[in-house]
Amino acid sequence: MSSPAGKTILASKIAKQYTDELISITSKLSKKPRLVGFLANQDPSAKMYAEWTGKTSRSLGFEYELVEVEKENLEEEIYKANANDDINGIIVYFPVYNNRQDQYLQQCVSIEKDVEGLNFTYISNMYHNIRFLDDDLKQKKSILPCTPLAIVKILEYLGVYNNLLSYGNKLYGKTVTIVNRSEIVGRPLAALLANDGATVYSVDINDIQKFERGDGLHLKHHRVIDNIKESLQDVAAKSDVIITGVPSPLYKFPTEFIKDGAICINFASEKNFNEDDVKQRASLYVPMIGKVTIAMLLRNLLRLMANNNKLEENIII
Amino acid sequence: MSSPAGKTILASKIAKQYTDELISITSKLSKKPRLVGFLANQDPSAKMYAEWTGKTSRSLGFEYELVEVEKENLEEEIYKANANDDINGIIVYFPVYNNRQDQYLQQCVSIEKDVEGLNFTYISNMYHNIRFLDDDLKQKKSILPCTPLAIVKILEYLGVYNNLLSYGNKLYGKTVTIVNRSEIVGRPLAALLANDGATVYSVDINDIQKFERGDGLHLKHHRVIDNIKESLQDVAAKSDVIITGVPSPLYKFPTEFIKDGAICINFASEKNFNEDDVKQRASLYVPMIGKVTIAMLLRNLLRLMANNNKLEENIII
Structure with missing residues (x-):
């Protein structure tokens, strides 16, 4: 076999412009944005992935808290996080039940904190090529699935x-x-x-x-x-x-x-x-x-904060 | 085997108080409430069921239109029906794709026309024992899945x-x-x-x-x-x-x-x-x-009309 002409491009290289941008923004904020991840399954690889997202988030200037919960308490914990003003973004690690109940649980995440962009409104807007939540003022960007x-x-x-x-x-x-x-x-x-x-x-x-x-x-x-x-x-x-x-x-x-x-x-x-x-x-x-995906997830988090007037006014994302 | 002590109770008997109530209400309305059913599968038994819901709805004073569409046009047709002021309720006959896309399609039905009560907000309210959409005024009842x-x-x-x-x-x-x-x-x-x-x-x-x-x-x-x-x-x-x-x-x-x-x-x-x-x-x-379920579906339709101020004021449902 001859040496191939093709090249491998690593995600870290592609992600760099976005991670640089994230660091530049978070360094200007008076308070670190706070992301909470909910893990309700016992799969060690899911836990490893959750810990990796935590490590990456922290390295980019975010606070990250991993909350391990029992499946049957997950819904109530999501609703508590929705109501907690100190939490800016929520990620749920699926599968939990690995059936349709997982979609129900995904929709329980407040549209204001859904960093993954999986709320029905975001997905529907994406399918219909609608870019803003407020189609009149065009101030609030609709979040794209990360x-x-x-x-x-x-x-x-x-x-x-x-x-x-x-x-x-x-x-x-x-x-x-x-x-x-x-x-x-x-x-x-x-x-x-x-x-x-x-x-x-x-x-x-x-x-x-x-x-x-x-x-x-x-x-x-x-x-x-x-x-x-x-x-x-x-x-x-x-x-x-x-x-x-x-x-x-x-x-x-x-x-x-x-x-x-x-x-x-x-x-x-x-x-x-x-x-x-x-x-x-x-x-x-x-x-x-993965490294590009997490950069997009954290970018979505900043967009959500901008949508909810939680970012300093001079910050543009 | 001795003759059993148990009794069979037919749904038609249980439904009667509700179908009587529906007839009594629809007979007072200036215009028949209009329900549209979308059928996007080729299963003859689904079509039979859809036609049965049509026949029952009409017998109780409702207008019913069965719309047969190609799967790939269903989403657009639902959005058109959402925007059509002449349509009071929408029912989609599932399965369509028989996968998670069906849940997406179900959520496309406007919350104002979801007679089946399957919108995420209704389901979430039900799980949390929240009975009204407007928790402050308590004028708009949250719809229960039929x-x-x-x-x-x-x-x-x-x-x-x-x-x-x-x-x-x-x-x-x-x-x-x-x-x-x-x-x-x-x-x-x-x-x-x-x-x-x-x-x-x-x-x-x-x-x-x-x-x-x-x-x-x-x-x-x-x-x-x-x-x-x-x-x-x-x-x-x-x-x-x-x-x-x-x-x-x-x-x-x-x-x-x-x-x-x-x-x-x-x-x-x-x-x-x-x-x-x-x-x-x-x-x-x-x-x-089935006969009780369809009575509840049509009752939900009248409740939706009441929520949306589409019923004459003296009608109570």
């Missing part, structure tokens, strides 16, 4: 967004395949990229859907086309970008499906690309994205 | 609620087993009955939880105890009421577990009790509840 937002920022860094094109059209001509259609990442991400002009193939275990910018009279947002007859191999062959998020150590995206020179990004904790040969095909490969 | 509400009304009819006890305590001393812990029926029902003083065993395929009235400082509502060591047989043996909702024709609640004289209610479309012998044990048996 993992999809991180992937948008990564695509910007990698030059997939073309700044010669106008706002809302910067992905025009680009084709993207996303292997994941969760409500937390895959589906919102497909909509975000389609809203910016891309043709997106959204792949899950059942089917492939095509997302493109819609032409609805009432909702100026992406539209979805079901019943795509093309296979994963067909859509990958057309894709400038392939993004994977399959939560299984057994899954590997077939390297031979990747178009020469494509950009490959993996957001799963497991490595969904075969690291032995992915760079024989991919031009740029981002093996994990 | 199937759990129907079961409460059935329990009232059957005399399980004891009117000698004070409000919020009328199930004191009663033990109830509920075989179903869905977010739509089983879990909210367990909370509603616990909030009224019952001890509730909530059974699903994984475990048994115990719900009882809580003593939280902040949330005056039920509390949940996980890790119950008792078996289904143990909890059924103590239960005055057994309520089933298992969506499978294969499931039958074991008749031998039923305490002599218990009340048995099935809310699944499939018959979860063995009709050959359930009345050898049960004192009262309600084989299906």
Whole structure:
């Protein structure tokens, strides 16, 4: 095998401009913003991840408190945190029950403290390309879900967004395949990229859907086309970008499906690309994205504080 | 087998007081309330059910329109119906995608038109025993999810609620087993009955939880105890009421577990009790509840109209 032409780009490098910005802002604040994380499962890897978010948050000038609770007390603890003026942001580590009750619990987080951007109003605004909570005054930015937002920022860094094109059209001509259609990442991400002009193939275990910018009279947002007859191999062959998020150590995206020179990004904790040969095909490969995601989560926290008039007036985020 | 002592009680009989009330109210209105149902799946039994709700609604003085849409257009159609002043209530027939996207779609229905009572705010209010949307003026009633509400009304009819006890305590001393812990029926029902003083065993395929009235400082509502060591047989043996909702024709609640004289209610479309012998044990048996549920759905519709000042002022619901 010849030495591959492709390059690995680490999330830490992409995150740097955002972490620098966060440090610059938090250093100017009279009081550290305070994030609380709720952990209600016994999974040691979830605890490790929670502790990592804590460490990262503290290194960027935030206060972080990890609260371990019993599942059956989680809802009451979230409501207490909602009502506590000293807490600026809340993150809940899922899965808790690993069923629909988890979605209920996610919605219990106050819209004013939802750093993950998973409140129904935020998600609905994102799907409908509504950028502000107050559509009249445009003072309060609608929060974007942090993992999809991180992937948008990564695509910007990698030059997939073309700044010669106008706002809302910067992905025009680009084709993207996303292997994941969760409500937390895959589906919102497909909509975000389609809203910016891309043709997106959204792949899950059942089917492939095509997302493109819609032409609805009432909702100026992406539209979805079901019943795509093309296979994963067909859509990958057309894709400038392939993004994977399959939560299984057994899954590997077939390297031979990747178009020469494509950009490959993996957001799963497991490595969904075969690291032995992915760079024989991919031009740029981002093996994990966590550091960008947490930067977006903390950025969301500052945005929420701005929305709620909790930031000094001269601070712009 | 001797002739059983138990009696079957039909939902139509229980529903009558509510359907009479609905007819009495709609006959006084200058314009028929209008309900729209969205059907986005190809299942013939879903269509039959939708047509049945239409027929029942019309017979009670409501206008009903069934709109069949493609899945990918459903969200936009819901938003159009939200904005249409001629539509008073919206019902969406699930499953559509049969995954988490369905919960997203459910939340797209405007809180002002959500006759099923499944908006997050309604469900959260129910769990926290909050009865009004405007806690200060107490003019706008918070809507209860219609199937759990129907079961409460059935329990009232059957005399399980004891009117000698004070409000919020009328199930004191009663033990109830509920075989179903869905977010739509089983879990909210367990909370509603616990909030009224019952001890509730909530059974699903994984475990048994115990719900009882809580003593939280902040949330005056039920509390949940996980890790119950008792078996289904143990909890059924103590239960005055057994309520089933298992969506499978294969499931039958074991008749031998039923305490002599218990009340048995099935809310699944499939018959979860063995009709050959359930009345050898049960004192009262309600084989299906659909007619009460639809009465509650239409009652919710009138409540929503009252909340939104769309009912004539002299009408009380």
